[in-house]
Amino acid sequence: MRTHSVSVLVTALVTGALARPAMVVPAAPAGAAGTISGKVTYTGTPPKMKPIDMAKEPNCVTQHAAAPVLTENVVTGPGNTLRWVVVYVSAGDQGSAPATETVRLDQKGCQYIPHVLVVQPNQPLDIYNNDPHSHNIHPLARVNPEWNRSQPAGAPPIHTKWELPEFIPVKCNVHPWMHGWHMVLTTSHYAVTGEDGAFTLSGLPPGKYTVTAWQEQFGTQSQDVTITGGETKTANFVFKATPY
Amino acid sequence: MRSYTRWVAVVSGWGVLLLAAGAASLRAQESHIGKLTGHAAAGKDLYRRYCVGCHGPDGDGAGENAPWIDPKPRDFTLAVFKCRSTPTGTLPTDQDLLNAMTRGFVTTNMPPWRPLTNQHRADLVAYIKTFSSKWKTLKPGTPITIPAEPRLTIESVLHGRGLYQKMECWKCHGSKGHADGPSAATLTDNKDLPIRPYDFATGSRFMCGVTNEDLYKIFMTGLDGTPMPSFADNLQPADAWDLVHFLRTLQPLKTPEAALWKAWLAAHAAELKPIGPGGPGGGGGR
Numbered sequence: 447m448r449t450h451s452v453s454v455l456v457t458a459l460v461t462g463a464l465a466r467p468a469m470v471v472p473a474a475p476a477g478a479a480g481t482i483s484g485k486v487t488y489t490g491t492p493p494k495m496k497p498i499d500m501a502k503e504p505n506c507v508t509q510h511a512a513a514p515v516l517t518e519n520v521v522t523g524p525g526n527t528l529r530w531v532v533v534y535v536s537a538g539d540q541g542s543a544p545a546t547e548t549v550r551l552d553q554k555g556c557q558y559i560p561h562v563l564v565v566q567p568n569q570p571l572d573i574y575n576n577d578p579h580s581h582n583i584h585p586l587a588r589v590n591p592e593w594n595r596s597q598p599a600g601a602p603p604i605h606t607k608w609e610l611p612e613f614i615p616v617k618c619n620v621h622p623w624m625h626g627w628h629m630v631l632t633t634s635h636y637a638v639t640g641e642d643g644a645f646t647l648s649g650l651p652p653g654k655y656t657v658t659a660w661q662e663q664f665g666t667q668s669q670d671v672t673i674t675g676g677e678t679k680t681a682n683f684v685f686k687a688t689p690y
Numbered sequence: 691m692r693s694y695t696r697w698v699a700v701v702s703g704w705g706v707l708l709l710a711a712g713a714a715s716l717r718a719q720e721s722h723i724g725k726l727t728g729h730a731a732a733g734k735d736l737y738r739r740y741c742v743g744c745h746g747p748d749g750d751g752a753g754e755n756a757p758w759i760d761p762k763p764r765d766f767t768l769a770v771f772k773c774r775s776t777p778t779g780t781l782p783t784d785q786d787l788l789n790a791m792t793r794g795f796v797t798t799n800m801p802p803w804r805p806l807t808n809q810h811r812a813d814l815v816a817y818i819k820t821f822s823s824k825w826k827t828l829k830p831g832t833p834i835t836i837p838a839e840p841r842l843t844i845e846s847v848l849h850g851r852g853l854y855q856k857m858e859c860w861k862c863h864g865s866k867g868h869a870d871g872p873s874a875a876t877l878t879d880n881k882d883l884p885i886r887p888y889d890f891a892t893g894s895r896f897m898c899g900v901t902n903e904d905l906y907k908i909f910m911t912g913l914d915g916t917p918m919p920s921f922a923d924n925l926q927p928a929d930a931w932d933l934v935h936f937l938r939t940l941q942p943l944k945t946p947e948a949a950l951w952k953a954w955l956a957a958h959a960a961e962l963k964p965i966g967p968g969g970p971g972g973g974g975g976r
Contacts, residue, residue, distance in 0.1 A: 504967065579858065582919040583919075591824075592768070593920070594778055594916075595912070595922075596857065596912075596921045598858065598924055601923065601924050602923075619877055619878070619919075621873070622876040
């Protein structure tokens, strides 16, 4: 019995040692992993983003004296593109290594920068206050614990993390116009669109995937995409915009 | 014979597993407060008699009286509670829940439930915890440590006043504690419903108690679900006690803090810069 388990162990070690280079080899030729890319646009009339009145916080009025900050719930670009859309693999992910790189959120000029951030469960998240006054960070989490912490001027960053997947709206109660999103995703295949609405999800091994695009006001859309090898598939998303 | 032993082993193994699972789910149905053990099953009948009208049969705060109540009854399905001895973002202790129920909530429709026996209140605590699965997956936080209150001095009050400016308590609570700061009018809770900051001029009771220690806990744990954050990251215990001493002077009460402050002001009022935008520098600046 004992010899048997030892021999099993040895076999496992040997096959493991052999399998390791064998597993790397197929991945080495360029293009074994596929890519899904595309653009997020809208049809219809999106709401107009309004200048934010920051009169309650004179510091922030001064910081934005040149150009007032606009609301960010629907940010568009030339060619009807949509910014701040999170595009991610919502099904079919073949496993992602836990993310360890620290994600940074800044509070500057009474704005969350970035407006939308993505973290994976337990990925370190550091929150900085760069303003010469207080903020309170109040993530309205439901699945994760809801908390609310004050961060006065000059206070050290808050080191935190989210344990469970959830789309968490975040606000500052002192400055009610401050809104942001912490998107906790289990997949490492995600992108947040810039003003050009473009996204690229790369490094996808062959398989069937569901790709989902989320926009804070227009909701989510999904498409199924099959990757068979080192190819680039296109998946475009078009949201119906309503002015209100 | 051999197969029989195996069968017994398998069956008893399952038995142990079932017992363990049963014990865990049973513990989630209990509350433990001092020597008292509350039972959810007993709490259910009490809840349906005393609590259901506001908090609703599903514990979601949507009882039949809820539309006429402001602020709205607590939604137990969220497992987010204002009055805790535990840090922000953690579950309260059973004792915290019992204390809240016993005390009631000033400026709300939640009365003190003193007419109920301790056992009944403990049973209700156990039942309230059945409305959210968080009570099964998470443990209550560890209560914060509160060192003994230092001696009251005018330096302590003045330093507390500097902190009220520096921590920007005045942004919501106002420069005199009258709940009229620049951000007071736009505050919303975690359900986006309007909510008012505490007005120190209105009276004796705070949202979570009446003592100096209760006041300390309020701003060091935050009132979760409301705009009131925790200041524990940036206030040392000595600072926190100084802030308590100053906050007491904002109340129209005959407290030692108010008496000391009044006496000091009689001779020094002109030295004080008003609190608010461009007010005194932090750390005790006058």
